[in-house]
Amino acid sequence: MANPKHLAMLASGKNLWNKWRREFPDVQALEPDLHGADLRNVNLHGIDLHGADLTETNLQGADLSYANLIEADLRNARLSGVDLSDANLYKARLHWADLHNANLCHTNLVRADFSNADLRGADLSGADMNRTITDNAKFDESYQPGGEHGKVAPQKSQDTREKKPVGAGA
Secondary structure, three states: OOOOOHHHHHHHHHHHHHHHHHOHHHHHHHHEOOOEEEEEOOOOOOOEEEOOOOOOOOOOOOOOOOEOOOOEEEOOOOOOOEOOOOOOOOOEOOOEOOOOOOOOOEEEEOOOOOOOOEEOEOOOOOOEEOEOOOOOEOOOOOOOOOOOHHOOOOOOOOOOOOEEEOOOOO
């Protein structure tokens, strides 16, 4: 259940929320609790949600472009149709998240964990997926230029660098 004080602060607007995050370092340590909140179609453009607990939160259709979601917990979050373009999801946890038809263009996904996430139809063009975990993630119809026929190839470990088969030369 989301912290009512955190929800009230979020409802006061992005500028006050971001100011609150900067001015009260104790909140940084607590990590904002928005667990299970209904934030459908909310404009959160440029908001600072780093480290926030957004598990099971409904963010369908929300604008999270340019948002700071570093190390945010988005497990089981509903993010279908969300705009995450140019957002920073470094080390974010998105296990079982529903991101179908999401806009992830130019998003920092470095070391993010998309295990079992649904990314079908998501636009990943220009996204940085270095060391992204995608175990059992669904990528059917996902678009990323440079992949075969514009599709992204799922990776099976944190280290997405190509590994040589045993016995292959250096």
